[in-house]
Each structure stands twice: as C-alpha cells, then as structure tokens.
Amino acid sequence: MKSIGLQIIETYKKHLDIGLNIGSEGNISIRDNQKVYITPSGIDIKDLKEKHISILDLDGIKNNKIKPSSEVDLHLMLYKNRNEIRSVVHCHSEWASILSCQRKDILQFHYMVAEFGGRDIKCAEYATFGTKKLAKNVLKAIKKRKGCLMANHGQICVGKNLEEASHLSIALEKLSKQYFFCLLSKNLKMLSDNEMKEVLKSFSNYKLKH
Numbered sequence: 494m495k496s497i498g499l500q501i502i503e504t505y506k507k508h509l510d511i512g513l514n515i516g517s518e519g520n521i522s523i524r525d526n527q528k529v530y531i532t533p534s535g536i537d538i539k540d541l542k543e544k545h546i547s548i549l550d551l552d553g554i555k556n557n558k559i560k561p562s563s564e565v566d567l568h569l570m571l572y573k574n575r576n577e578i579r580s581v582v583h584c585h586s587e588w589a590s591i592l593s594c595q596r597k598d599i600l601q602f603h604y605m606v607a608e609f610g611g612r613d614i615k616c617a618e619y620a621t622f623g624t625k626k627l628a629k630n631v632l633k634a635i636k637k638r639k640g641c642l643m644a645n646h647g648q649i650c651v652g653k654n655l656e657e658a659s660h661l662s663i664a665l666e667k668l669s670k671q672y673f674f675c676l677l678s679k680n681l682k683m684l685s686d687n688e689m690k691e692v693l694k695s696f697s698n699y700k701l702k703h
C-alpha cells in the first residue's frame with residue numbers, strides 16, 4: 494500500500510493535470526488517527542516530493558519541519574468538528590470559482606446535488622484566505638454535508654477517504670458548470686422537494702448497502 498504522503502501527491506498532481514488547480518493552488522490533507530498529513534505552503538505542485546508533506550497533530554502542532562498549507566486551520570477545524578472525515582480537498586477549480594464569485598448556493602437542479610448529502614450545496618460567506626474566520630464560515634456552510642463553495646475563492650470537499658473527497662471535488666466542478674449554464678436558460682426546471690427527498694433516500698440506502 495502506498496504511503497499517505499504519496500497518495501496525497503498523486504492526487505494533487507492528478508488535480509493539476511485535469512485543471513482543478515495551477516501552480517501551488519489548492520491543498521489536500523488526510524487524517525490518520527491523531528495525525529494530519531497536508532500539502533505544504535508555497536511549493537509548486539510539479540516539484541512536490543513526499544518529504545515536503547507537512548505532518549501535524551489536530552491542534553496544529555507540527556510533527557516535522559515542513560510549513561503546512563496556509564489553509565491548515567480550515568482542514569483542522571473540519572477534522573475536529575466531524576469525526577467521520579478522513580480527507581479534505583480544497584481547490585480553485587474554474588466553474589466552482591465562477592459560481593463562488595456570484596456567491597450562489599447550488600440548488601436542486603440536478604439529482605446528483607444529493608451526492609453531497611442534502612438538497613443544495615451552500616456557498617460559504619467570504620473571509621480572507623488562510624484565516625480562522627474563513628474556516629468558521631466553511632464549517633457553517635458545509636454543515637453535515639460533503640462539500641461547499643467558498644465565496645470569491647473556490648470549493649472544498651470532504652470524505653471518508655481521499656478517493657471520495659477527490660471524486661467529490663471533480664463532481665462539484667462538473668455540477669458548477671452545469672448550474673452556471675442552466676441559470677442562463679429561461680427553461681430551467683428545478684426538482685421538487687419530494688423528488689429530492691426520494692433521491693436522498695436512495696443515496697442513503699445505497700451507502701448502507703455498499
């Protein structure tokens with residue numbers, strides 16, 4: 494099995510290749526018991542090696558000498574408040590960022606919105622990057638769900654493992670693009686509350702079975 498550091502690097506590079514980030518944008522972390530492994534501050538994705546991954550405890554005390562991503566408080570706050578979360582993926586993907594600049598929640602326009610755990614995907618209120626205020630705003634917007642937009646910034650997704658958080662970040666980017674174009678149409682028909690309720694029910698049954 495691959496080391497945690499390598500898993501993070503491979504996913505981070507994949508996100509670069511598919512255009513979710515450029516340069517040193519975005520950040521990824523994995524929680525392993527009381528330790529958090531997170532991408533470092535200011536190292537270009539293409540130069541990233543396993544030795545550059547920062548390791549901290551849940552209170553942010555460093556276990557090695559690597560300076561963590563500037564959004565480390567955001568990751569730690571999610572882990573501390575939601576014990577089921579084992580991975581966090583933050584990125585500046587294009588369409589999610591466009592919607593985030595309009596400060597729009599993604600409403601029930603497509604049944605796959607339910608994959609994030611509710612009838613909509615919220616947009617967290619704006620705060621300066623890297624601040625505790627931003628972490629608090631995200632926590633408030635994401636609630637018990639698996640992702641949200643971040644006003645004038647980008648998106649963040651969480652999962653029971655890195656695979657799920659990464660998948661959701663790609664799914665959120667896709668939904669954001671679809672929603673942006675649907676909003677331009679006069680013929681957009683939203684799903685009803687009952688229709689969404691049914692989807693949410695089947696999604697939770699699906700999760701129980703698999």
Ligand SMILES: [Zn+2]
Nearest residue numbers: 519622646647
């Ligand atoms: Zn960011």
